[in-house]
Amino acid sequence: xxxxxxxxxxxxxxxxxxxxxxxxxxxxxxxxxxxxxxxxxxxxxxxxxxxxxxxxxxxxxxxxxxxxxxxxxxxxxxxxxxxxxxxxxxxxxxxxxxxxxxxxxxxxxxxxxxxxxxxxxxxxxxxxxxxxxxxxxxxxxxxxxxxxxxxxxxxxxxxxxxxxxxxxxxxxxxxxxxxxxxxxxxxxxxxxxxxxxxxxxxxxxxxxxxxxxxxxxxxxxxxxxxxxxxxxxxxxx
Amino acid sequence: xxxxxxxxxxxxxxxxxxxxxxxxxxxxxxxxxxxxxxxxxxxxxxxxxxxxxxxxxxxxxxxxxxxxxxxxxxxxxxxxxxxxxxxxxxxxxxxxxxxxxxxxxxxxxxxxxxxxxxxxxxxxxxxxxxxxxxxxxxxxxxxxxxxxxxxxxxxxxxxxxxxxxxxxxxxxxxxxxxxxxxxxxxxxxxxxxxxxxxxxxxxxxxxxxxxxxxxxxxxxxxxxxxxxxxxxxxxxx
Amino acid sequence: xxxxxxxxxxxxxxxxxxxxxxxxxxxxxxxxxxxxxxxxxxxxxxxxxxxxxxxxxxxxxxxxxxxxxxxxxxxxxxxxxxxxxxxxxxxxxxxxxxxxxxxxxxxxxxxxxxxxxxxxxxxxxxxxxxxxxxxxxxxxxxxxxxxxxxxxxxxxxxxxxxxxxxxxxxxxxxxxxxxxxxxxxxxxxxxxxxxxxxxxxxxxxxxxxxxxxxxxxxxxxxxxxxxxxxxxxxxxx
Amino acid sequence: xxxxxxxxxxxxxxxxxxxxxxxxxxxxxxxxxxxxxxxxxxxxxxxxxxxxxxxxxxxxxxxxxxxxxxxxxxxxxxxxxxxxxxxxxxxxxxxxxxxxxxxxxxxxxxxxxxxxxxxxxxxxxxxxxxxxxxxxxxxxxxxxxxxxxxxxxxxxxxxxxxxxxxxxxxxxxxxxxxxxxxxxxxxxxxxxxxxxxxxxxxxxxxxxxxxxxxxxxxxxxxxxxxxxxxxxxxxxx
Numbered sequence: 038x039x040x041x042x043x044x045x046x047x048x049x050x051x052x053x054x055x056x057x058x059x060x061x062x063x064x065x066x067x068x069x070x071x072x073x074x075x076x077x078x079x080x081x082x083x084x085x086x087x088x089x090x091x092x093x094x095x096x097x098x099x100x101x102x103x104x105x106x107x108x109x110x111x112x113x114x115x116x117x118x119x120x121x122x123x124x125x126x127x128x129x130x131x132x133x134x135x136x137x138x139x140x141x142x143x144x145x146x147x148x149x150x151x152x153x154x155x156x157x158x159x160x161x162x163x164x165x166x167x168x169x170x171x172x173x174x175x176x177x178x179x180x181x182x183x184x185x186x187x188x189x190x191x192x193x194x195x196x197x198x199x200x201x202x203x204x205x206x207x208x209x210x211x212x213x214x215x216x217x218x219x220x221x222x223x224x225x226x227x228x229x230x231x232x233x234x235x236x237x238x239x240x241x242x243x244x245x246x247x248x249x250x251x252x253x254x255x256x257x258x259x260x261x262x263x264x265x266x267x268x269x270x271x272x273x274x
Numbered sequence: 275x276x277x278x279x280x281x282x283x284x285x286x287x288x289x290x291x292x293x294x295x296x297x298x299x300x301x302x303x304x305x306x307x308x309x310x311x312x313x314x315x316x317x318x319x320x321x322x323x324x325x326x327x328x329x330x331x332x333x334x335x336x337x338x339x340x341x342x343x344x345x346x347x348x349x350x351x352x353x354x355x356x357x358x359x360x361x362x363x364x365x366x367x368x369x370x371x372x373x374x375x376x377x378x379x380x381x382x383x384x385x386x387x388x389x390x391x392x393x394x395x396x397x398x399x400x401x402x403x404x405x406x407x408x409x410x411x412x413x414x415x416x417x418x419x420x421x422x423x424x425x426x427x428x429x430x431x432x433x434x435x436x437x438x439x440x441x442x443x444x445x446x447x448x449x450x451x452x453x454x455x456x457x458x459x460x461x462x463x464x465x466x467x468x469x470x471x472x473x474x475x476x477x478x479x480x481x482x483x484x485x486x487x488x489x490x491x492x493x494x495x496x497x498x499x500x501x502x503x504x505x506x507x508x509x510x511x
Numbered sequence: 512x513x514x515x516x517x518x519x520x521x522x523x524x525x526x527x528x529x530x531x532x533x534x535x536x537x538x539x540x541x542x543x544x545x546x547x548x549x550x551x552x553x554x555x556x557x558x559x560x561x562x563x564x565x566x567x568x569x570x571x572x573x574x575x576x577x578x579x580x581x582x583x584x585x586x587x588x589x590x591x592x593x594x595x596x597x598x599x600x601x602x603x604x605x606x607x608x609x610x611x612x613x614x615x616x617x618x619x620x621x622x623x624x625x626x627x628x629x630x631x632x633x634x635x636x637x638x639x640x641x642x643x644x645x646x647x648x649x650x651x652x653x654x655x656x657x658x659x660x661x662x663x664x665x666x667x668x669x670x671x672x673x674x675x676x677x678x679x680x681x682x683x684x685x686x687x688x689x690x691x692x693x694x695x696x697x698x699x700x701x702x703x704x705x706x707x708x709x710x711x712x713x714x715x716x717x718x719x720x721x722x723x724x725x726x727x728x729x730x731x732x733x734x735x736x737x738x739x740x741x742x743x744x745x746x747x748x
Numbered sequence: 749x750x751x752x753x754x755x756x757x758x759x760x761x762x763x764x765x766x767x768x769x770x771x772x773x774x775x776x777x778x779x780x781x782x783x784x785x786x787x788x789x790x791x792x793x794x795x796x797x798x799x800x801x802x803x804x805x806x807x808x809x810x811x812x813x814x815x816x817x818x819x820x821x822x823x824x825x826x827x828x829x830x831x832x833x834x835x836x837x838x839x840x841x842x843x844x845x846x847x848x849x850x851x852x853x854x855x856x857x858x859x860x861x862x863x864x865x866x867x868x869x870x871x872x873x874x875x876x877x878x879x880x881x882x883x884x885x886x887x888x889x890x891x892x893x894x895x896x897x898x899x900x901x902x903x904x905x906x907x908x909x910x911x912x913x914x915x916x917x918x919x920x921x922x923x924x925x926x927x928x929x930x931x932x933x934x935x936x937x938x939x940x941x942x943x944x945x946x947x948x949x950x951x952x953x954x955x956x957x958x959x960x961x962x963x964x965x966x967x968x969x970x971x972x973x974x975x976x977x978x979x980x981x982x983x984x985x
Binding site: 327388389390391460463465467468469470471472473474475476477478480481484485487488492493494496497499500501502504 | 535536537556557558560561583606610613614615616617618619620642647648649650651674675677703706707719748
């Protein structure tokens, strides 16, 4: 994949995740550089739904811009850089505040896979509370030590809930991460409504493992990509 | 009805059910072949909202493609084939994971007709739990024995809920099935919200039978068809 | 008002109420004939969002078409005719199954005015249960005695909830009825969510009377009319 | 800022707040005159989503029009005038009845900051009940003494909930107020859903202060402005 192809794919991923209701004015989506694992690509500070390929800049894993910037940068870049440093297997990251997950972030109720599509988030979604380590803050993850703490909380998993703030989702590929970001939100909505209706009977850990792996294969991923891409293109037309 | 007419009707049914919020990237809609009851029509693997008449292929009731395929096929074809085998009176099938029904699939609370329009799903909607017979799986209904088990759970009814997965809806005609798929989801939303507000007073079995039969007559079916067709055409324009 | 003007206004009212989410494929909207109080105007059987002025027919108060029809007619015309017979002060009627009111129709929880805009439905919204007088039916209000029973349940009020079915809303003018139909649904949504959050503190009967009368004056009615008309025109463009 | 620039900005703010679901047919948005602190700008009586720069008129802080009006005026102008009189630091006001906040207005449950973006409403959102001081009314805030009572309830805060009616939001600048009006509604939705899911763990007062101040800086404000402006322009195109 060339850098230009990567920029085009990353811009589309930004717009898809936003159009499916996971991102609004805030949140951000990155991918590791396609040929240099010590760099990552992230848009300039702009709402994801508006991101164009030309908005996408290169950063070191310390979250410093490779070229002196002439535009505003996201303040929470360390979320991305610290996860790429801690997890060589991660090649894409999304940080968001989707309405779907916020009731879990606010109440502290654990997110659990309750459907085969939701299982792509993994059987375990850990919590991180910035307050535990850093006390009263703006809740913005801006300092390297805050980013490293969040990456530690993510650990070997694929999604971490941030108390009173939002979520961060990772993937081995950009497309896997897009699928996980969207279907973990759908899972959250279903889990909340099932809980209110009569209680939750989640997938077993083995079911979550099998279903999660199944859905992240090229065929389901490709089918969802065609659907989401068409929707975002129709909305823009 | 010619095969070309059937393909056009089935493609439109795919897009209508998707546009009304029952289907998203996943799920699928089929009909029995208009002149050969030992075959059925189903699109190639593609999100239902995007299906065109040219995407629709022929399958035997063992869910094998009649012509060697050059495109990807849905992995859960046995849902359709096994129901057509078990139920000669069924001529259309939809499998979906609508948000409306998932709280019932996850909690195990039975779906009940709570309005005259919802009564088209029937007074009884059985549950099927893949885990009972097959243990830990991907939850994908891919093997013939899984399809046959689901068809047995459907029994003589018109809709079956699949634990932690979704629902499958059948009909004597394509149009009856479309009506049932959409209004069973509306019924599910109303039932969930009524339960939270103050409890559910369902239709009597006799009311469900009378109202269900009334709504599936040509006049209500035709009125809804004009409405849904116009909506999906306007959205595409 | 000429008959042509009345047809144009009634067609627009159909489309507005549908576009604001009160009506879907089903339900219907009528007005009393502008110059003959013994007749009323109602569209042919068609989803309200699709109604054109040329769809609108004349009926006697016995709900018989004035001219032998060449098109399909709504099966529940007696709802309209029986209310116009019983209530000379009523000049417009809407029957609907809005998702907003259905949790009340299903649970039996009374609808109460909880905001000044909702107060336009009146302090009292009675219930009618077709089962009480007629036993097991299709729930369709098709017979004159069923229509008369519903009109008796409405009594001197402006809105009646129909158990497991929907609601019927009346008005002194078409515009008052449109306002009431839409804001009673908004009130229902708010009441349900407030109940779940912490309980409902309704308007006093005097507040409901004062606020209801205030909102039905020409200035608020006119402001809402411009807003809803513009929305429905933009959506059609 | 010239008066023409102020009119253009205020018209856009009206349309943005409406398009993001805070305002519907009713509610209104004003700003203090850019060069004369003893006057304020407010549209003629019209739904905010339809407001054009040419609709915007000048009023004294007693809420009298500076020029004899030839158009209808909002009946609740005193909400704006009385707050501008009582709070020299306030330069923009929005009064609304958003569905998001109404469950709090109806139940009396306090609104609390539960996310960093919601913290822009402030740690404390007081309640005002018109009934306490004025008994049974239309709930319309039309008299100067009603406006002054509401301004006293707002006190030194930035948002006040009005029992069974809605909310009023203030800001040091128009853009801060727009951000607060939208994200306080998002906070309300999240708080309600978290409460139902498992309870609310709010921000500490210090976190609310730090996060609120952070989000009202030019960079987050500007990012959200580009997003909301683009959305409202796309919807109008």
